Amino acid sequence: MKLEQYHLAQVNTAILRTPLDTPEMADFVAQINRVNAIADADPGFVWRLRSEGADDATSIRAFEDERILITLTVWKSLEALLNYVYRSDHASIMRDRRRWFEKSDQPNLALWWIPAGHTPNIAEAKERLEILQLYGSTPQAFSFNKPFPSPDLVITMAS
Structure with a gap:
């Protein structure tokens, strides 16, 4: 059995069209626990950020603009991650995202490899979004459209 040396961290942001407690957001809010439970049960899932005492991160405001969810x-x-995002019930949120979220001119998703066992924090996630915005996809921060392989795969392939 191969020991996992790296895991994939993912940050994703979304700009709310209206506050979460408005009728316009009711369909989105109603899906949060179910979609998070799908992730939690996925054998490829490791960890997710949660607000203190909550089962999700919707109350965390990591940006100056309080409409931004992380x-x-x-x-x-x-x-x-790709299977969860596009092939699970999470895909319905992706299809309907324009109902609930504004389009951003900044990258709203960044991926990067971390040593297995490392827990990323919000500051690290914001830095990865900034790297992606400044430099495009690099091994330090990349997108689904231009992914980079896990560092342990690069080492294995070079050996």
Whole structure:
């Protein structure tokens, strides 16, 4: 059995069209616990940011603009995250995201590899979004469209 040396960290932000407690957001809010439970049960899932005493991160305001929600998760692989985002019930949120969230001119998702066992924090996540915005996809911060392999795969392939 191969010991996992790296996991994939993912930060994703979304700008709310209206506050979470408005009728316009009711469909989105109603799905949060169910969609988080799907992630929690996924064998490729490792960890997700949660507000203190809560089961989600919707009360965390990591940015000056209080309309911005943040999701920070860790996955065993890029494939596991892709399966969750696009092939689970999470895909319905992706299809409907324009109902609830404004389009941003900044990157709203960044991925990066972390040593297994490391828990990323909000400052690290914000830094990765900034790296992606400044430099595009690099091994330090990349997108689904231009991913980089896990460092342990690069080492294995070079050996």
